[in-house]
Amino acid sequence: MTKTMGYRDWRWQALWWHHFFLLWTTIDGQTRYSIPEELKQGSVVGNLAKDLGLGLSDIFDRKLRVASEAGKQYFSVDAGKGELVVNDRIDREALCGQSASCVLPLQVVTENPLQLHRIEVEIKDINDNAPVFLTEEKSIKIAESTATGIRFPLETAQDLDVGSNSVKSYTLSKNDCFSISIKELPGNRKVPELVLEKSLDREKQSVHQFLLTALDGGNPVKTGTTQIIITVLDINDNVPTFKRPLYNVTVPENTNVGSILVRVEASDADEGVNGEIQYAFADHTPLSILSIFRLDSGTGEISLVGQLDYESSAMHEIDLTAKDKGVPEMEGHCRVQFAVIDINDNTPEVVLTSNPNPIREDDAPSGTVVALISARDLDSGDNGKVTLQLPKGSPFTLKPSFSNNYALVTSGPLDRESFSEYNIEITVIDSGSPPLSSKKTIQFSITDVNDNPPVFTQPSYSVYLKENGVPGSILYSVSASDLDSGENAKISYSILDSKVQDVSVSSYVYINSDNGSIYSMHSFDYEKLKVFQIQVQAKDQGSPSLSSNATVHVFILDQNDNAPAVIYPSSAAMGSLSHQRMPRSAKAGHLVTKVTAVDADSGHNAWISYKVSEATDASLFTVNLYTGEVRTKRAVSEQDDSSQRLLIEIKDDGEPVQSATVTVSILLEDGLHEPILDLRQKAVEPSKKTGRITLYLILSLASISVLSLVTFLILAVKCIRNSRSSASCCTRQSDCDDYKNPNRNLQLQLNTDGPIKYVEVLGGDMLSQSQSFRSCMSPCQSTVISL
Ligand SMILES: *[C@@H]1O[C@H](CO)[C@@H](O)[C@H](O)[C@H]1NC(C)=O
Numbered sequence: 061m062t063k064t065m066g067y068r069d070w071r072w073q074a075l076w077w078h079h080f081f082l083l084w085t086t087i088d089g090q091t092r093y094s095i096p097e098e099l100k101q102g103s104v105v106g107n108l109a110k111d112l113g114l115g116l117s118d119i120f121d122r123k124l125r126v127a128s129e130a131g132k133q134y135f136s137v138d139a140g141k142g143e144l145v146v147n148d149r150i151d152r153e154a155l156c157g158q159s160a161s162c163v164l165p166l167q168v169v170t171e172n173p174l175q176l177h178r179i180e181v182e183i184k185d186i187n188d189n190a191p192v193f194l195t196e197e198k199s200i201k202i203a204e205s206t207a208t209g210i211r212f213p214l215e216t217a218q219d220l221d222v223g224s225n226s227v228k229s230y231t232l233s234k235n236d237c238f239s240i241s242i243k244e245l246p247g248n249r250k251v252p253e254l255v256l257e258k259s260l261d262r263e264k265q266s267v268h269q270f271l272l273t274a275l276d277g278g279n280p281v282k283t284g285t286t287q288i289i290i291t292v293l294d295i296n297d298n299v300p301t302f303k304r305p306l307y308n309v310t311v312p313e314n315t316n317v318g319s320i321l322v323r324v325e326a327s328d329a330d331e332g333v334n335g336e337i338q339y340a341f342a343d344h345t346p347l348s349i350l351s352i353f354r355l356d357s358g359t360g361e362i363s364l365v366g367q368l369d370y371e372s373s374a375m376h377e378i379d380l381t382a383k384d385k386g387v388p389e390m391e392g393h394c395r396v397q398f399a400v401i402d403i404n405d406n407t408p409e410v411v412l413t414s415n416p417n418p419i420r421e422d423d424a425p426s427g428t429v430v431a432l433i434s435a436r437d438l439d440s441g442d443n444g445k446v447t448l449q450l451p452k453g454s455p456f457t458l459k460p461s462f463s464n465n466y467a468l469v470t471s472g473p474l475d476r477e478s479f480s481e482y483n484i485e486i487t488v489i490d491s492g493s494p495p496l497s498s499k500k501t502i503q504f505s506i507t508d509v510n511d512n513p514p515v516f517t518q519p520s521y522s523v524y525l526k527e528n529g530v531p532g533s534i535l536y537s538v539s540a541s542d543l544d545s546g547e548n549a550k551i552s553y554s555i556l557d558s559k560v561q562d563v564s565v566s567s568y569v570y571i572n573s574d575n576g577s578i579y580s581m582h583s584f585d586y587e588k589l590k591v592f593q594i595q596v597q598a599k600d601q602g603s604p605s606l607s608s609n610a611t612v613h614v615f616i617l618d619q620n621d622n623a624p625a626v627i628y629p630s631s632a633a634m635g636s637l638s639h640q641r642m643p644r645s646a647k648a649g650h651l652v653t654k655v656t657a658v659d660a661d662s663g664h665n666a667w668i669s670y671k672v673s674e675a676t677d678a679s680l681f682t683v684n685l686y687t688g689e690v691r692t693k694r695a696v697s698e699q700d701d702s703s704q705r706l707l708i709e710i711k712d713d714g715e716p717v718q719s720a721t722v723t724v725s726i727l728l729e730d731g732l733h734e735p736i737l738d739l740r741q742k743a744v745e746p747s748k749k750t751g752r753i754t755l756y757l758i759l760s761l762a763s764i765s766v767l768s769l770v771t772f773l774i775l776a777v778k779c780i781r782n783s784r785s786s787a788s789c790c791t792r793q794s795d796c797d798d799y800k801n802p803n804r805n806l807q808l809q810l811n812t813d814g815p816i817k818y819v820e821v822l823g824g825d826m827l828s829q830s831q832s833f834r835s836c837m838s839p840c841q842s843t844v845i846s847l
């Protein structure tokens with residue numbers, strides 16, 4: 061306890077005096093005590109009685125006591141020792157606040173006499189309060205990239221204590237970016253300031269937290285803290301970045317419209333709008349790209365809106381940007397390469413480089429160029445590799461020249477008559493998978509060359525013509541055809557000159573040169589001309605022209621135009637009388653005579669039969685129907701007339717029948733031998749002759765039989781052979797020229813219509829014209845056997 065006199069708080073005093081001075085007249089000197097605040101109750105401040113000069117008895121007697129209300133609260137006087145003791149807790153901060161000195165004035169009163177003593181108690185500060193921040197945390201927003209050195213004022217801490225016990229310093233908890241600095245303001249105010257030491261990067265650390273601690277100067281030191289939260293504000297300092305600088309995408313060219321081809325992706329480290337990315341085509345992107353590709357600005361998906369075509373562009377390069385929405389806008393770039401994969405989508409084509417010209421049929425196989433063609437396919441690689449094909453067996457080949465150019469050339473014989481026009485279908489096929497192909501038909505014609513002669517319908521014709529026909533009638537019509545065309549096929553007919561019986565054939569017939577009709581210019585007589593040939597020629601108008609020949613055999617058919625002529629008994633005139641004699645003694649069957657007649661006609665027309673048409677005595681004589689022998693039917697009797705007459709009718713077998721008659725008169729003579737002898741001789745003479753003839757005949761028949769047999773055998777063998785190749789069994793030996801031989805003086809005519817009906821032996825001199833044997837084996841066949 062210290063008693064400090066003379067120390068005053070003038071302000072406090074003034075207030076005090078204002079209240080009490082008027083009441084109390086006596087004022088002694090001053091007594092002052094100094095105590096720390098917050099003393100325990102009962103703590104002794106000082107010995108008040110002693111300091112006032114009072115004895116122990118005075119304390120009770122004069123009633124020493126603390127008078128003021130305020131004084132009474134905190135202090136009291138100990139009645140025993142007269143000491144001033146602490147009555148209640150004294151808080152300096154409550155009494156005096158932030159005032160630097162805190163003095164409590166006390167009035168102490170003594171009675172008998174009443175005296176007022178003024179004492180002062182100085183309350184000294186102790187460090188009982190810690191610095192305090194008004195807020196527990198402090199938020200500060202700082203944009204990233206703010207320059208270092210910038211200061212941010214912080215809240216000052218409050219400390220109720222004063223003097224050295226008040227706030228003395230501040231510290232920051234450990235951090236990289238900030239430091240603390242104290243700014244001294246006038247009036248000894250200390251303001252803490254946050255100093256940015258290192259630039260902030262929101263992308264590294266977006267929030268910084270640390271503690272600000274305020275320390276006072278007391279002992280021990282008391283502290284207060286507050287939390288500082290620094291939020292780093294983003295600024296658009298990051299460029300959107302694509303994940304890859306180059307996207308390499310392969311796309312088949314047949315990709316459907318609408319397909320998503322690729323998705324590009326960019327990222328931006330910034331946040332908010334600074335990190336919101338929008339994709340776009342670069343500014344210089346050409347329209348051709350924009351018409352094919354679409355870019356979704358939000359997702360970065362590139363999709364197809366047009367058709368890809370490898371052939372027009374095999375590679376698309378697109379530059380893209382990614383922009384954020386910050387201010388300023390930041391922009392990143394990338395490139396997308398679309399490699400288009402070729403698909404076999406183009407059909408190969410055959411193109412005619414030159415139009416085909418007509419080619420001559422005789423040009424082949426000289427490699428004549430028909431047409432120049434080229435093949436093309438817009439695809440590439442295998443898809444564009446083409447091969448050409450010709451139909452199998454066509455007489456053409458493709459001769460390759462440079463790069464897919466070909467010449468269509470002939471490779472085999474051409475025949476306009478087989479194919480007058482060619483439609484060559486060329487197939488072009490590529491090597492894609494699946495392969496595509498197309499066809500092109502090349503049409504051209506073959507021009508005719510006169511390479512075909514006219515051809516007659518038959519190599520030879522046989523015409524059967526009745527004799528005595530009307531001159532000028534059509535005898536026959538030949539016809540020929542020509543496979544060529546135009547003038548090369550225009551045929552004119554002519555008759556080649558030859559001789560018929562020393563007369564030019566053209567005096568017998570003529571031909572219509574246009575249609576081949578052959579006209580007779582004469583009527584023919586079978587008896588004079590039985591057969592002749594005409595050589596006809598058909599000639600086309602080509603250059604050079606071609607021709608062919610055919611033979612027309614004209615056979616004159618016999619008509620029954622000749623009556624039988626009686627040779628024996630000879631007489632100058634037909635139907636005249638002929639005298640024969642015979643003895644009366646003749647028996648039945650006696651040969652009286654033989655009537656012989658000939659017929660210039662042939663065949664049936666010359667088949668002569670004899671018949672008795674009138675007789676003196678029909679019972680006596682008979683004539684052999686075939687031989688003309690007149691014989692007695694019975695023995696002659698005495699009654700028979702010596703003169704007998706027979707009218708013998710001689711008929712041929714023609715149609716109409718021609719006939720002749722001869723009258724034979726027979727004299728029956730008694731015992732008359734001469735005439736009989738004569739007659740016998742006469743009869744023998746012919747009979748000798750007849751015998752010889754019969755011998756010839758037998759020989760002839762025998763040889764004919766042998767010949768016929770041989771011929772039949774040959775024919776049979778031929779028939780069997782020919783039957784393999786042709787149905788007809790017909791030989792054309794009749795066409796041989798041998799039957800026309802004028803040096804033969806004896807000819808046998810054998811007519812066999814089925815069985816042999818007759819054999820005619822004719823003298824070579826009887827008819828100037830040559831005769832022939834014709835043996836018809838079948839209706840279509842005629843064989844001439846010449847002897
Ligand atoms: C892109 O891809 C294609 C085919 O896959 C390849 O040939 C080409 O070299 C690639 N380009 C780049 C730049 O990678």
Ligand SMILES: *[C@@H]1O[C@H](CO)[C@@H](O)[C@H](O)[C@H]1NC(C)=O
Pocket residue numbers: 537572575576577
């Ligand atoms: C040929 O022409 C003549 C005259 O025009 C005609 O009388 C005849 O019938 C023709 N012949 C043929 C086979 O057409």
Ligand SMILES: *[C@@H]1O[C@H](CO)[C@@H](O)[C@H](O)[C@H]1NC(C)=O
Pocket residue numbers: 556595597607608609
């Ligand atoms: C046709 O006959 C004539 C005359 O005989 C002859 O010159 C010509 O060569 C013959 N033509 C043919 C194709 O045989």
